[in-house]
Structure formats: structure tokens, C-alpha cells
Amino acid sequence: MTIKIQQPDVSDGILKIFGKKKAVYLPENPQKYGYYQVKRENFFKALFRSSAKPLSEGWCYMDDLHK
Numbered sequence: 001m002t003i004k005i006q007q008p009d010v011s012d013g014i015l016k017i018f019g020k021k022k023a024v025y026l027p028e029n030p031q032k033y034g035y036y037q038v039k040r041e042n043f044f045k046a047l048f049r050s051s052a053k054p055l056s057e058g059w060c061y062m063d064d065l066h067k
Helices: 010-017 043-048
Strands: 002-004 023-025 035-037 059-061
């Protein structure tokens, strides 16, 4: 399985200044041999989302995928 993640851009840098992270949505039921592109969270949703609130099902932080 190959997952394509977009490189961090200017909006990610602005979120980092405010101590926020942008989340991505992983596809449901991925196949063993597939090529997927993750869906990125909207800048304003990431900016105004509470840090204490857990992410919805299927969403994770981009930093967790780079590990």
C-alpha cells in the first residue's frame, strides 16, 4: 500500500506558530496493493479546532504518518 502525502506548505507553518497541527483522513478499507492520496483538513478547521478534542474516526495527524 502506498500513501501519498502532500508536502507541508505555508498554511502548515502558520498552524505551527499557533501550536496546531493539520489532520489527514486515511481511506477506509485500503487494499494491500493500492495507491492512495490522503485528504487534508481545511486550514480554518485545524486553526479553530480545540487541541484537547480528539480527532474523529479515520483522521490522524500528518506527523504520525511520517514516523
